[in-house]
Amino acid sequence: MxxxxxxxxxxxxxxxxPVGRVSTYGAIADYLALGSARMVGxxxxxxxxxxxxxxxxxxxxxxxxLSGRHMFPTPTMMEEELTAEGVVVENDKVKDFxxxxxxxxxxx
DNA sequence: GACCTGACGCCCC
DNA sequence: AGGGGCGCCAGGT
Numbered sequence: 001m002x003x004x005x006x007x008x009x010x011x012x013x014x015x016x017x018p019v020g021r022v023s024t025y026g027a028i029a030d031y032l033a034l035g036s037a038r039m040v041g042x043x044x045x046x047x048x049x050x051x052x053x054x055x056x057x058x059x060x061x062x063x064x065x066l067s068g069r070h071m072f073p074t075p076t077m078m079e080e081e082l083t084a085e086g087v088v089v090e091n092d093k094v095k096d097f098x099x100x101x102x103x104x105x106x107x108x
Numbered sequence: 109g110a111c112c113t114g115a116c117g118c119c120c121c
Numbered sequence: 122a123g124g125g126g127c128g129c130c131a132g133g134t
Contacts, residue, residue, distance in 0.1 A: 024116090024117095025115075025117085026116070026117060026118095029116080029117090029129095032129080034129095035120055035129065035130070036116075036117090036128085036129040036130050036131090037116040037117055037129080038114065038115090038116050038117090038129065038130065038131085039116095039129085039130055039131070040115080040116080041115035041116060042114065042115080042130080042131065042132080043115095045114080056115080057121060059115080060115090061115080061117085062109070062116075062117065062118095066115090067115055067116080068115030069115085070115080071114060071115050072115090077119060078115095
C-alpha cells in the first residue's frame with residue numbers, strides 16, 4: 001500500500017482549511033490518527049520542505065492561541081495573515097475561536 | 109544507542 | 122479559574 005509520509009497528510013489537511021477559518025493541532029492529529037498533536041506541530045515546522053504553500057497560520061492550539069507565531073519569519077506574520085483573511089486576532093488569540101474552528105471531518 | 113527538546117493536550121491540584 | 126505535571130512521536134546531538 002502506498003503510504004505517504006504523515007506530514008504530507010498534515011499539509012493536505014492544512015491546505016484544506018477554508019479561508020477565514022482555523023483548525024487545531026489536536027483536531028488534525030485526531031483526524032489523521034497520529035496519536036500526538038505534537039507531530040502536527042513538528043510536521044508544520046518543516047512545512048517549508050513542501051513545494052506547496054501551506055497555510056500554517058490557520059492552525060492554532062486548542063485554546064485558539066497563536067502558539068506557533070514565534071516560529072514564523074516574523075512573530076507578527078501569523079496574526080497579519082489571519083487578520084487579512086478576516087480572522088480577528090486579539091492578544092495573540094483567535095477571537096470567537098469556537099465559531100472560527102474548522103474540523104477536517106467537515107470537508108468530508 | 110541514550111537523552112533532551114518540541115508550532116500540543118489532558119488530568120490533577 | 123489558573124498553574125503545573127505527565128504523556129505523546131519523531132528528530133537532533
